[in-house]
Each structure stands twice: as structure tokens, then as C-alpha cells.
Amino acid sequence: MRVLVMGGTLFLGRHIVEVALGRGHDVTIFNRGQENPTLFPEIERLVGDRNSNLSSLAGREFEAAIDPSAYNPEQIHLLLSALKGPPRHYTFISSISVYRGFAPGIQYDEDADLLAGSEGYGALKARTEAAIWSAMPERVAILRPGLIAGPYDPTGRFTYWIRRIEAGGRVLAPGRRERPVQFIDARDLAEWAMLLAEDQVSAVYNAAGPHSTLTMGQFLDHCLEASQSDARLEWLTDEQILASGIEGWTELPLWIAENDTEAGGIFHADNRRARGLELGFRPVAETIRDTRDWIRAAGEVKCSPLLVKTLSTVKEQSTINACQP
Structure with a gap:
């Protein structure tokens, strides 16, 4: 064809x-x-x-x-x-x-x-x-x-979490561990x-990811397993993150406050119609591992016009300190 x-x-x-x-x-x-x-x-x-x-x-x-x-x-x-x-x-x-x-x-x-x-x-x-x-x-x-998500991602969204956990130390983990995520x-x-x-x-x-089968806690646990770093998850509530002025989706990818009236349900896409036509999903751990390997081989993406400005380590640590002294 x-x-x-x-x-x-x-x-x-x-x-x-x-x-x-x-x-x-x-x-x-x-x-x-x-x-x-x-x-x-x-x-x-x-x-x-x-x-x-x-x-x-x-x-x-x-x-x-x-x-x-x-x-x-x-x-x-x-x-x-x-x-x-x-x-x-x-x-x-x-x-x-x-x-x-x-x-x-x-x-x-x-x-x-x-x-x-x-x-x-x-x-x-x-x-x-x-x-x-x-x-x-x-x-x-x-x-x-x-x-x-996956290898060659020029946006920095999905890769933010892999890079951040590989860097180790205290990692701001957003919202509830049980909150669903889709990618x-x-x-x-x-x-x-x-x-x-x-x-x-x-x-x-x-064509969104599986609904109600992956939580933020599970996703970050997979990232921890792939990195084998000394990263420690510090879970903050939606309210604490909002009070700190952190922007959802950009500074903290895969996070939007669950009670947000316009976007709180973004990770509740019904994909049954697509799955009925053979849309399948590889294991999350495989996506994370392959993306990690690409990151390690390719280095940091710096010049893509699609690159978002994610949370700085300074702002992350100051937020953790303020919320969990």
C-alpha cells in the first residue's frame, strides 16, 4: 500500500x-x-x-x-x-x-x-x-x-518523571496514590x-490509555524500579500543590487536581470503542524502561519547540519543605 x-x-x-x-x-x-x-x-x-x-x-x-x-x-x-x-x-x-x-x-x-x-x-x-x-x-x-509516551518524546512531559526519579532524592509525588492516570x-x-x-x-x-487500571502510585513505583535510584516519594495533596502555585500538566505532568471543574476528569476517557477494534497496550514497565534507555542514549532534549517547562528542583524542594517540614 x-x-x-x-x-x-x-x-x-x-x-x-x-x-x-x-x-x-x-x-x-x-x-x-x-x-x-x-x-x-x-x-x-x-x-x-x-x-x-x-x-x-x-x-x-x-x-x-x-x-x-x-x-x-x-x-x-x-x-x-x-x-x-x-x-x-x-x-x-x-x-x-x-x-x-x-x-x-x-x-x-x-x-x-x-x-x-x-x-x-x-x-x-x-x-x-x-x-x-x-x-x-x-x-x-x-x-x-x-x-x-515513549522513546523520542520531545515534550518532556512523560520523560520528566523518569529523569526526576533517576536523579534521586526527595521527589514530589502529586495527589492520591490511587488517582487514575492515562497515557x-x-x-x-x-x-x-x-x-x-x-x-x-x-x-x-x-485512543487514551487503559481506564482505571493504572494509578499514579503504580506508575511512580514502576519508575522507581526502572531507575534503581535512591529517590523517595513525598506525597502531597492536591490542595498543598495548588497552594504552592505549581502548574498542573506542565510543571507537574500527569497531574491535574481531581476537583478541578474543567479538567479534573481528564484521566477518565472511555476507550472501549477503540479496544473493541484491537487497540492494545504494552506493559507500563516496558514503556518506562524503553523510554529510560532512550533518554540515557540520547541525552537531554533542549531545543524542541514542543518542550514544556517542568518543575524546577528548587521549587520542588521548597514546596516539599513547606508542606512536610
Whole structure:
């Protein structure tokens, strides 16, 4: 199958290309040629800018397109206008950020209300979903993951916890040990996206991690086991963390106060529809171990525009001292 991957050399797109090649597909990637330009020398690489210059795609035909990088409807219009014709199937990696809100403790499925308008990441992703579906009705798989984890992660979110626990000492552990968390390994998402493209599945799916089967305590225990450092978890309540002025999701990835009226239920995504179509999840310990190995080999990611500013050690320790003198 002739497969077009938009991007393909950074994180999720890189895993998608690896899966597609492993399954024997004829892969073409389109990107700006700035990230890992020597990666995948055996495949066709088209250079351009999806916002302004898609001339290298002009007149081309593909059986499937897998797109982890579109963020607004205009990017879809430009891509489909450049191609000779729409691909037979389009797999779009969207986000749970399209939902209007995440009420505390409430599970949400794919029929939950979406954000309106065109302001902000989530709303634009929702409008992008609509643009693809309008252009190619019944030929689109829309996948809505939450946090994506694993090797090559340029955001610093998931890797924050692995790096921090490897560094040792007192580690601020947020909220309740029993609080559920959800994330999906990029490799699991890539394999499933390729399967949907092959089968030309058309629907919308929450591609978030398993619900109610992983807690924050279990996740951090796995990180401790992988690091074998002298790290000691210091559990602080949501109220203590909020009072310290620490920002959830950015400074402390995988944490948002459970009683937050807008996002407290973010880790309650219902993914039964996706699991019914063979979305599977590798063991959490494997994701942590493989990501740890990549971190050790690659060193610190410093220049990615996707890198978030996580909690500094100084602020972390001062917060622990103030709350647990």
C-alpha cells in the first residue's frame, strides 16, 4: 500500500513510519526536512511546508494518508488540493483536547460535547476533524489520544518523571496514590493507526490509555524500579500543590487536581470503542524502561519547540519543605 505520512521523523510520526515499513508498505514522508533529515534513507522524502508549500506533493496519489501533525482546517484543505485526488483512507491523529471539558470523576466517550470556535489548540483540532470528515466522509479514522509516551518524546512531559526519579532524592509525588492516570505508548498508537488504515476503518475513537487500571502510585513505583535510584516519594495533596502555585500538566505532568471543574476528569476517557477494534497496550514497565534507555542514549532534549517547562528542583524542594517540614 502506498502510504503518505505527514511528518514522520520526530515522535509519533517516526513510530508510524517504522510500523509501516515493518508491515511492508511503500512509504512517503512529507516534512520540512529539519528534524532528523538522514532518518529512513530507504524511503521517499518530500520536502515542503504544509502551511505554504506543498508543491512536491502536486499530482501525487496515495492509498492511505496518516497525519499526526495537522492543527488547523486550512492545512487539510491545502494538502487535499495539492494531491491528484484524496487518498482512499485518511487517519488523523487528533486529541482528547477537542472535548469541551472533563468534569471531575465523570467518564467521557466519543460522543461528549466538543469545543466550539477556532481559538486554541483543542478547538482547532476539533475544526480540523470536521474539515477532514467533510472532505472525505466515511473514509476517515479520527483518533483522540491523551498524553502520548515513549522513546523520542520531545515534550518532556512523560520523560520528566523518569529523569526526576533517576536523579534521586526527595521527589514530589502529586495527589492520591490511587488517582487514575492515562497515557498511551506512541508505538501502540502507531501500530493501531496503521491497522485502521489497512482496514480502511471510518469512525472516531478515544485512543487514551487503559481506564482505571493504572494509578499514579503504580506508575511512580514502576519508575522507581526502572531507575534503581535512591529517590523517595513525598506525597502531597492536591490542595498543598495548588497552594504552592505549581502548574498542573506542565510543571507537574500527569497531574491535574481531581476537583478541578474543567479538567479534573481528564484521566477518565472511555476507550472501549477503540479496544473493541484491537487497540492494545504494552506493559507500563516496558514503556518506562524503553523510554529510560532512550533518554540515557540520547541525552537531554533542549531545543524542541514542543518542550514544556517542568518543575524546577528548587521549587520542588521548597514546596516539599513547606508542606512536610
